[in-house]
Amino acid sequence: MLHSNPTELYQWPVDHAENGKSRRIDLSTRLAEVLKQHLVTQELEVLGKDRPKPEWVFYTKIGTRLDPDNVRQQGFYKLLEQNEIRRVRIHDLRHTFATRLLMNGESPAYVKEQMGHSSIQVTVDLYYHWIP
Numbered sequence: 001m002l003h004s005n006p007t008e009l010y011q012w013p014v015d016h017a018e019n020g021k022s023r024r025i026d027l028s029t030r031l032a033e034v035l036k037q038h039l040v041t042q043e044l045e046v047l048g049k050d051r052p053k054p055e056w057v058f059y060t061k062i063g064t065r066l067d068p069d070n071v072r073q074q075g076f077y078k079l080l081e082q083n084e085i086r087r088v089r090i091h092d093l094r095h096t097f098a099t100r101l102l103m104n105g106e107s108p109a110y111v112k113e114q115m116g117h118s119s120i121q122v123t124v125d126l127y128y129h130w131i132p
Contacts, residue, residue, distance in 0.1 A: 023113065023116050025114055026114065035057065038057065039057070042054070042057075051063065071090075072090060076090055094115070095126075097114075098111050098114075098115050098123070098126070098127055099127060099130045101114065102127055102130040102131050102132070103130055103132070105132060108120055108123050108124055108127075108131060111123050111127070
């Protein structure tokens, strides 16, 4: 199970979740380290400059929010094509994550929390066929 070894996980706060509520999601320690270093780099980039640190983890050259259409078209789809991976939606990765958790024996309650669903019923309705 993914969360059975807490030394391998780090909880990351998510303030702009799908449902507008904050939650914490589990990340591998390595991914958490990479994100922390990225945030440090962002802080260093604005030091001594007359602009605040952008509120986004990933942002445009002028510090504004990335355009989701550009991320899909100029980044994600090109990356899939370059690596000869069939085209999927970014949201499909979310479904794959939830499905893999359930297929690996995680509880629907844990998956509900990670996905930010409003109730366990939402999780069960979407992924019941994958629950062992």
